[in-house]
Amino acid sequence: MVSQVSTQLVLAAKAGPELPSVDDFLPDPILFQGTPFAINRIILIRIVATIVLLLVMCITAKRAKLVPGRWQGLIETLLEFVRDNIVYQVMGEERGRRYVPMITTLFFTIFVFNLCGIIPGMNMAATATVTMPLVFALWTFVQYWIAACREKGFLQYLRGELMPPGVPLPIDIILGPINLLEALIIRPFSLTVRLFANMIAGHLLVATCLAFTQFYLIEASNWAVKPVGVLWLLGGFAFVCFEMFVAALQAYVFSILSTVYINQSYPEVE
Amino acid sequence: MPLAEKNGIALFLPETYDIVWSLVILVVIAVCFYKYIMPKFQAVFDARAAKIEGRMADAEKAQKAADEAKKKYEDQLSQARVEASKIRDDARAEASHIIADARSRAESDAAQITENAQRSIESQHKQALVSLKGEVGTLATALAGKILGSELSSSATQTQMLDKMIDEMDADSTK
Numbered sequence: 041m042v043s044q045v046s047t048q049l050v051l052a053a054k055a056g057p058e059l060p061s062v063d064d065f066l067p068d069p070i071l072f073q074g075t076p077f078a079i080n081r082i083i084l085i086r087i088v089a090t091i092v093l094l095l096v097m098c099i100t101a102k103r104a105k106l107v108p109g110r111w112q113g114l115i116e117t118l119l120e121f122v123r124d125n126i127v128y129q130v131m132g133e134e135r136g137r138r139y140v141p142m143i144t145t146l147f148f149t150i151f152v153f154n155l156c157g158i159i160p161g162m163n164m165a166a167t168a169t170v171t172m173p174l175v176f177a178l179w180t181f182v183q184y185w186i187a188a189c190r191e192k193g194f195l196q197y198l199r200g201e202l203m204p205p206g207v208p209l210p211i212d213i214i215l216g217p218i219n220l221l222e223a224l225i226i227r228p229f230s231l232t233v234r235l236f237a238n239m240i241a242g243h244l245l246v247a248t249c250l251a252f253t254q255f256y257l258i259e260a261s262n263w264a265v266k267p268v269g270v271l272w273l274l275g276g277f278a279f280v281c282f283e284m285f286v287a288a289l290q291a292y293v294f295s296i297l298s299t300v301y302i303n304q305s306y307p308e309v310e
Numbered sequence: 311m312p313l314a315e316k317n318g319i320a321l322f323l324p325e326t327y328d329i330v331w332s333l334v335i336l337v338v339i340a341v342c343f344y345k346y347i348m349p350k351f352q353a354v355f356d357a358r359a360a361k362i363e364g365r366m367a368d369a370e371k372a373q374k375a376a377d378e379a380k381k382k383y384e385d386q387l388s389q390a391r392v393e394a395s396k397i398r399d400d401a402r403a404e405a406s407h408i409i410a411d412a413r414s415r416a417e418s419d420a421a422q423i424t425e426n427a428q429r430s431i432e433s434q435h436k437q438a439l440v441s442l443k444g445e446v447g448t449l450a451t452a453l454a455g456k457i458l459g460s461e462l463s464s465s466a467t468q469t470q471m472l473d474k475m476i477d478e479m480d481a482d483s484t485k
Contacts, residue, residue, distance in 0.1 A: 066320055069327065078327035090335045094342050101350035106358050119351055145343040149336070170321060171328040175336050240321070 057255035060247035065168055065240060085156050086166040093152045122147045122295065130299040131306075139302060142183065146176055147295040150235065154287030157242055158280050165239040165287075170232060173294075177231035180298040184227075188305035197305065227301055231294060238290050242283045249276035447472050 069078035079087070100115050108116055122144045127136040150167060157165035167173055188197035201223055202216035249272050257269025451468055 062318055062321060072327075076326050076330045078325075079331070080327075083328065083331045086331065086335055090339060094339065097347045098342065101347045104350055104354040106354065106361060108354075116351065116355075141344045141348040142340075144348060145340050148343070149339050169324070169328055169332075171324040171332045172335075174324060175329070175332040179336065179340075 057251040059251050060244050064164065064243065064247070082164055082166065082169050085162045085164055086153065086172065088162075089152050089156050089166045090149075093148065097148070118148070119144060126292070126295050127299055130296065131303045135303070135306060136299075139183070139299065142179070143295050143299055146179070146298060147291050150176065150294050151287060151291035154235075154239060154290055155284070157239060157287065158246065158283045163247070164243060167235055168239040168243060170236050173232040173235040174228070176235070176294065176298075177228035180231060180301055181228045183298075184223075184302045184305045187302050191306050231297060235290050235294055238286055242279070242286055245279045246276060246283060249273070249279055443472075443476060446475075450475065 065082070067081040069080045070084070071079040097115070100112055104112055123136075123140050126147070127140050127143050130136070131139065153166035153172065155165075156162045157168065188194070192200065198220075201219045203212050204215065204219065207215055252272040253269050253276055255269070256265045256272060260266070260269070447468075450472065454471075
């Protein structure tokens with residue numbers, strides 16, 4: 041990763057450190073410019089990550105044996121974690137069975153896409169444009185509205201959201217719109233922004249640390265500032281490790297919130 | 311950090327091609343997970359669970375069979391023990407029966423033999439007495455005749471004398 045960043049920086053060859061900017065997240069298209077199928081750097085990363093994820097998962101699934109090896113055991117642990125600790129724990133087994141594939145897809149995809157942020161050569165999470173998290177969030181959105189219409193009926197669900205039972209009328213006037221706003225906009229928006237902003241922040245942190253490392257440790261001619269570069273490098277290490285954690289954490293948070301939102305569309309269990 | 315305002319807002323404005331690719335990618339991944347990866351792993355999970363359950367059932371069955379065999383064996387053993395003791399008792403009873411039988415038979419045989427012997431001795435004794443009576447009578451008569459001559463020719467006297475003599479002999483012999 042250091043070499044990747046340093047190449048960029050050497051090419052840039054400026055007086056100050058080449059700090060990351062918002063432009064990193066808005067790269068110009070490199071293929072099919074001007075068409076709806078234009079591909080920029082982040083989309084390329086996304087496609088590569090998709091191919092790797094699907095290849096790995098399909099090959100593992102194809103070779104899946106009754107007695108699992110180490111790799112299959114790891115994948116199965118993750119699958120069972122999503123199934124048991126996210127879906128079944130929130131929704132219960134009977135309700136949750138329908139949503140296990142969806143939540144598993146979300147978890148694995150987000151996790152792998154997030155990890156791209158610290159893979160050398162990619163250095164950018166595939167979820168680091170607003171669109172990808174938004175599409176995930178819209179999927180959740182569609183699912184909990186479908187679940188609501190199926191389980192309660194559209195009007196019944198709307199009534200439950202606008203006029204929660206046991207709330208006096210004056211408070212309903214305030215609470216109703218807030219509830220509706222939450223179900224329509226806030227939920228998908230918060231899902232999107234939480235994931236997207238985390239990925240942006242992670243990239244900025246890591247890239248800033250490495251840019252300063254490059255500047256103080258390699259480019260600076262004054263030996264006195266070299267230790268500062270070492271400190272920045274240590275910071276870079278720390279944030280790379282932290283990003284691994286965040287990648288998993290955000291995948292977990294997104295999955296569990298999607299499950300919770302869908303579960304809220306179901307009637308309360310008596 | 312050089313966050314130009316235009317770019318900052320642009321971050322949150324999805325590009326058309328970005329939407330297209332995000333959708334395409336999500337659909338592809340979702341289809342693969344729904345149609346292949348999840349069912350495949352679920353099948354493996356199910357097969358594993360079935361196998362483990364099957365093994366448990368087998369073990370239970372084997373345990374049951376073993377328990378049954380053990381019970382059967384113990385039953386047979388106790389039955390055999392009862393039978394053996396019965397046979398032993400029977401044999402003992404039989405033996406004592408046989409012994410008692412033999413003893414009683416021997417006793418009756420012995421009694422019979424004794425009785426027979428007694429009877430034959432008695433008859434021989436009687437026979438001897440009779441023949442002796444005859445012979446002695448004759449002999450004594452002859453002898454007495456010779457000694458006393460004609461005095462003793464009357465048979466009544468003879469008989470009287472003989473009876474007296476025999477009585478005396480009897481008394482002697484029974485003494």
